[in-house]
Amino acid sequence: MAFNLQEQSISYGDFTVLSDFSLSIKKGEKVALLGKSGSGKSTLLKHLFDLEKENSTYIPQELGLVNNLSVFHNVYISKLDENSLFVNLRNLILPSKQYKDEILKVLKEVELEDKLHSKIANLSGGQKQRCAISRAVFDKKQILLADEPISALDEYLSDEILKLLTTKFETSICALHNVDLAIKNFDRVIGLKNGKVLVDKACSDLNEDDRQKLYYVCD
Numbered sequence: 001m002a003f004n005l006q007e008q009s010i011s012y013g014d015f016t017v018l019s020d021f022s023l024s025i026k027k028g029e030k031v032a033l034l035g036k037s038g039s040g041k042s043t044l045l046k047h048l049f050d051l052e053k054e055n056s057t058y059i060p061q062e063l064g065l066v067n068n069l070s071v072f073h074n075v076y077i078s079k080l081d082e083n084s085l086f087v088n089l090r091n092l093i094l095p096s097k098q099y100k101d102e103i104l105k106v107l108k109e110v111e112l113e114d115k116l117h118s119k120i121a122n123l124s125g126g127q128k129q130r131c132a133i134s135r136a137v138f139d140k141k142q143i144l145l146a147d148e149p150i151s152a153l154d155e156y157l158s159d160e161i162l163k164l165l166t167t168k169f170e171t172s173i174c175a176l177h178n179v180d181l182a183i184k185n186f187d188r189v190i191g192l193k194n195g196k197v198l199v200d201k202a203c204s205d206l207n208e209d210d211r212q213k214l215y216y217v218c219d
C-alpha cells in the first residue's frame, strides 16, 4: 500500500478541510484528483507528501524553482542530497558532462532541451512548469505527487506530459481540473467537493452518472 488514511481530519488551525477522510492508494496506482478550487486537492497532496517524504517527489502549484538559476541547476537541485559538497559546488560552477547529458535526456522528454542554460526568470509559465516536471522525473522517486502540473500547457503537451508522469513513477497522484485528460491518462479518478469524496472509481468502471458528477465537481 502506498497510502492508507482512515477517518483522518486534516486542518489548518481551527479550519478543517478534510474531515473523517479515508483513502487507500495501492502501489502502482495512477490516480487523478479532481475538484474545483478550494475542494482540498492541494491539502491532501501536501499531507500525502508529509507521510512519504523519503519515497515521494512533489510538484507544488507554485513550482519551487529558483528564478536566478538555470534550468540545468534547477533540475540538478533534486540531487543535492546525494552528492558531496565538492561535487555540488563543481556542478554549480561548471556542470559535468555526465549530469548535462542526463538532464538533457529528461528535458528532451518535455521538449525543453533548448533551454538547458536559460535562467528560470526568462522562461514562460509553461516552460517553468516543464522544468519542475523535469526536476521531478530526474529525482527518480517511487511516488509522484503533482499539484496541477499541466495548468499552463496546451492540450497536446498536457497529454504528452501526463503520459510521461504516469509512466516514470511507480505510483502517480495528480491534482487536475480536466476531466477528459484525467480519464484518458489515469487508472482511477477521485472527485472531491468541499473536502468530501463524491466519486472514487477505476476509470474503466465509470458510468455516465459518474462522469456527470466529475464534470460537476470541476465546474
Ligand SMILES: Nc1ncnc2c1ncn2[C@@H]1O[C@H](COP(=O)(O)OP(=O)(O)OP(=O)(O)O)[C@@H](O)[C@H]1O
Pocket (backbone or CB within 6 Å): 012, 015, 017, 035, 036, 037, 038, 039, 040, 041, 042, 043, 044, 061
Ligand atoms: N495555509 C492555509 N491556511 C488556512 N486555510 C488554507 C490554507 N491552505 C488552504 N486553505 C483552505 O483550505 C481549503 C482547501 O484548499 P486547497 O488549496 O487544498 O484546495 P484546492 O482544491 O487545491 O484548490 P485549487 O484548485 O485552487 O488549488 C480552502 O478553503 C482554502 O482556503
